[in-house]
Amino acid sequence: MLETINxxxxxxxKKAVQDVNLYLDKGESVGLLGPNGAGKSTTIxxxxxxxxxxxxxxxxxxxxxVNKPRDIRKVLGVVPQELALYQELSAYENLKFFGSIYKLKxxxxxxSIQYALEIVGLKDRQKDLVKTFSGGMKRRVNIAAxxxxxxxxxxxxxxxxxxxxxxxxxxxxxxxxxxxxxGTTILYTSHYMEEVEQLCDxxxxxxxxxxxxxxxxxxxxxxxxxxxTIKLELSMIDExxxxxxxxLEGVRKVEAASSQLKIISKKGSNLISELVYLAxxxxxxxxxYQTETPSLEDVFLHLTGRTLRD
Amino acid sequence: xxxxxKKDIFLFLRDRKELLVALLLPIVIIFVLNLAFDGLFDSDExxxxxxHLAVVNQDDQENVTELLxxxxxxxxxxxxxxxxxxxxxxxxxxxxxxxSNFLESEDLQxxxxxxxxxxxxxxGQVEQGEIDGILVIPNGFTIESLYAALTGESPTVxxxxxxxxxxxxxxxxxxxxxxFIDDLNYQFAMQQIAGSNEVExxxxxxxxxxxxxxxxxxxxxYFTLAxxxxxxxxxxxxxxxxxxxxIRQQVFDRILVTDSRPMLFLxxxxxxxxxxxxLQISIVFVLxxxxxxxxxxxxxxxxxxxxxxxxxxxxxxxxxxxxFTSIALQMHNVDAANGVFNVVAMVLAVLGGNFVPIYIFxxxxxxxxxxxxxxxxxxxxxxxxxYEQVSSLIMPSLMLIGFFVLCALIGLAMYPKRGGAK
Numbered sequence: 252m253l254e255t256i257n258x259x260x261x262x263x264x265k266k267a268v269q270d271v272n273l274y275l276d277k278g279e280s281v282g283l284l285g286p287n288g289a290g291k292s293t294t295i296x297x298x299x300x301x302x303x304x305x306x307x308x309x310x311x312x313x314x315x316x317v318n319k320p321r322d323i324r325k326v327l328g329v330v331p332q333e334l335a336l337y338q339e340l341s342a343y344e345n346l347k348f349f350g351s352i353y354k355l356k357x358x359x360x361x362x363s364i365q366y367a368l369e370i371v372g373l374k375d376r377q378k379d380l381v382k383t384f385s386g387g388m389k390r391r392v393n394i395a396a397x398x399x400x401x402x403x404x405x406x407x408x409x410x411x412x413x414x415x416x417x418x419x420x421x422x423x424x425x426x427x428x429x430x431x432x433x434g435t436t437i438l439y440t441s442h443y444m445e446e447v448e449q450l451c452d453x454x455x456x457x458x459x460x461x462x463x464x465x466x467x468x469x470x471x472x473x474x475x476x477x478x479x480t481i482k483l484e485l486s487m488i489d490e491x492x493x494x495x496x497x498x499l500e501g502v503r504k505v506e507a508a509s510s511q512l513k514i515i516s517k518k519g520s521n522l523i524s525e526l527v528y529l530a531x532x533x534x535x536x537x538x539x540y541q542t543e544t545p546s547l548e549d550v551f552l553h554l555t556g557r558t559l560r561d
Numbered sequence: 562x563x564x565x566x567k568k569d570i571f572l573f574l575r576d577r578k579e580l581l582v583a584l585l586l587p588i589v590i591i592f593v594l595n596l597a598f599d600g601l602f603d604s605d606e607x608x609x610x611x612x613h614l615a616v617v618n619q620d621d622q623e624n625v626t627e628l629l630x631x632x633x634x635x636x637x638x639x640x641x642x643x644x645x646x647x648x649x650x651x652x653x654x655x656x657x658x659x660x661s662n663f664l665e666s667e668d669l670q671x672x673x674x675x676x677x678x679x680x681x682x683x684x685g686q687v688e689q690g691e692i693d694g695i696l697v698i699p700n701g702f703t704i705e706s707l708y709a710a711l712t713g714e715s716p717t718v719x720x721x722x723x724x725x726x727x728x729x730x731x732x733x734x735x736x737x738x739x740x741f742i743d744d745l746n747y748q749f750a751m752q753q754i755a756g757s758n759e760v761e762x763x764x765x766x767x768x769x770x771x772x773x774x775x776x777x778x779x780x781x782x783y784f785t786l787a788x789x790x791x792x793x794x795x796x797x798x799x800x801x802x803x804x805x806x807x808i809r810q811q812v813f814d815r816i817l818v819t820d821s822r823p824m825l826f827l828x829x830x831x832x833x834x835x836x837x838x839x840l841q842i843s844i845v846f847v848l849x850x851x852x853x854x855x856x857x858x859x860x861x862x863x864x865x866x867x868x869x870x871x872x873x874x875x876x877x878x879x880x881x882x883x884x885f886t887s888i889a890l891q892m893h894n895v896d897a898a899n900g901v902f903n904v905v906a907m908v909l910a911v912l913g914g915n916f917v918p919i920y921i922f923x924x925x926x927x928x929x930x931x932x933x934x935x936x937x938x939x940x941x942x943x944x945x946x947x948y949e950q951v952s953s954l955i956m957p958s959l960m961l962i963g964f965f966v967l968c969a970l971i972g973l974a975m976y977p978k979r980g981g982a983k
Contacts, residue, residue: 327818331811332811337568337812339576352564352565
């Protein structure tokens with residue numbers, strides 16, 4: 252349905268996005284993962300025709316949208332990362348404005364507003380000014396504004412940043428319902444790994460402007476099929492201790508955070524006795540030892556050497 | 562288009578701070594200035610009125626009776642006996658003496674100082690600001706005015722009043738001289754001399770201007786007009802600042818992805834600014850009038866004229882808003898853009914006489930002032946306040962329309978293409 256072919260974008264000679272290839276099939280839910288500055292928002296801006304790629308093609312049903320952007324604008328809904336709303340207007344007034352510039356009128360416009368408000372669960376607060384809403388409610392209106400023209404493809408750029416867990420769950424449920432019930436194709440960008448894992452059939456991982464891995468969740472996890480993830484909880488963390496752990500045979504990556512240590516090692520390395528010995532020699536108490544099933548977060552760590560929130 | 566206009570008007574009306582600044586602040590300032598200047602004039606009224614009038618008497622009053630008699634015989638078809646009798650009687654009327662007596666009467670001498678000077682000397686003193694105006698009594702004035710009074714014909718010479726610039730003092734002297742002419746007419750009538758006297762103050766010639774027959778304007782009227790215009794001018798910045806917010810919050814991007822024509826955004830800004838500026842300036846004028854009785858006794862025609870002038874000014878403000886909006890969309894730093902717009906508006910306000918009356922500026926600044934939309938509007942309104950002459954509004958109206966068209970074209974030309982906004 253939608254594909255980008257070797258899409259690149261440079262700003263003043265500096266490449267923000269390089270040779271990005273991705274595709275979305277009809278009715279799919281696809282995740283775009285990457286830390287801040289990975290190039291996700293630039294990629295979305297190019298797909299949504301806000302900026303033109305320096306090179307490459309973006310095709311909707313085989314037609315290049317770079318030179319013919321009107322077709323994609325009609326079928327695309329974009330939920331920007333920022334709260335792109337008028338705070339001084341009510342939720343209803345915001346939706347009425349955005350609906351009317353989608354050229355909706357009269358009953359059709361009114362029905363679309365009520366449909367969008369119903370989906371995001373804000374029908375009873377529609378007359379309230381957006382500035383009086385909580386962060387989560389604002390995010391929901393932000394989504395509603397992208398649903399007015401019933402888009403076939405919905406792009407959500409970090410839609411859950413900075414909100415409470417309840418609102419976050421509501422948004423995730425909304426996205427899932429749009430995808431599963433209404434058949435809306437979803438491109439969901441986030442740096443919350445668990446959201447992407449929960450919502451998406453396939454995932455693209457971006458870093459430094461490039462897609463570094465792509466595939467279904469199982470395919471991505473298979474990257475780590477030859478590795479174990481060990482999680483240690485310690486009484487304290489010592490730099491010497493971490494360095495020694497890194498030098499152990501079979502250890503591929505070590506990530507330290509407060510009193511926890513995450514170790515990715517070659518499958519079957521059986522490090523437990525050596526870790527206990529090392530901890531003891533550094534006078535560190537080993538409080539918990541856990542072998543974990545690898546997650547997409549681990550895949551990202553494996554591919555980039557850093558976490559999504561770095 | 563309607564959605565864009567409605568949205569901008571809603572956003573402005575919902576912003577209480579902006580509303581207070583646009584509507585309440587000008588009224589408060591007008592009220593404070595009115596109080597301040599009223600107090601000033603009340604306490605210093607006696608001391609302030611000290612008018613200096615130069616009287617240049619070029620009239621040769623030798624042998625008036627004989628010359629008048631000759632003129633009556635030659636031009637007025639009087640016989641010799643009748644002409645002699647009438648001339649003798651009329652020569653007692655002495656219009657120049659009557660004028661001198663009037664100007665130096667007890668009623669006037671406390672606040673009018675008369676200087677008898679020759680013309681060159683008088684002009685020199687007017688230019689130095691020592692004299693407020695010159696009353697020229699031309700040669701033949703006595704004979705001509707008496708002859709006119711006796712025959713009922715129009716006089717061929719008349720008094721002329723000259724001044725360097727239009728001031729309240731000059732207006733007062735002009736009124737005094739008019740009062741004298743009325744008095745003179747009355748005296749002629751009482752003496753039952755046939756016909757009516759046609760002495761009149763004529764238009765001055767050359768480089769010295771004359772005060773017309775308009776009404777003078779008060780300081781509270783001046784400040785009402787100036788403040789109304791000033792705050793409407795600042796609306797163009799408010800609109801541009803809101804554009805900055807729309808960019809910052811990505812609302813502008815959201816509008817762009819909807820496939821609506823981007824230009825509608827700018828046109829919506831222009832139309833909403835026009836509506837808001839016109840409404841704002843009208844509300845300020847009407848409120849100032851209702852609270853302070855700024856324009857007492859004015860008929861509907863006056864208010865219609867004000868509505869037309871403010872309509873044109875609102876167009877000019879809309880044009881300015883278009884330029885500012887396009888610049889805001891091009892600049893990386895919205896705050897810096899707002900700073901620049903404020904400086905531009907302040908310069909326009911100073912040049913346009915919105916802070917201090919234009920007539921205290923040097924000539925070149927007064928000329929520049931008329932090239933600013935606010936300065937031009939202010940002088941249009943003052944002129945309308947004084948004369949209510951439609952013909953005097955045509956040229957400045959065209960200039961305001963021209964300013965709007967020019968700004969709108971610049972705004973449209975500078976408006977960034979999709980993806981070009983910062």
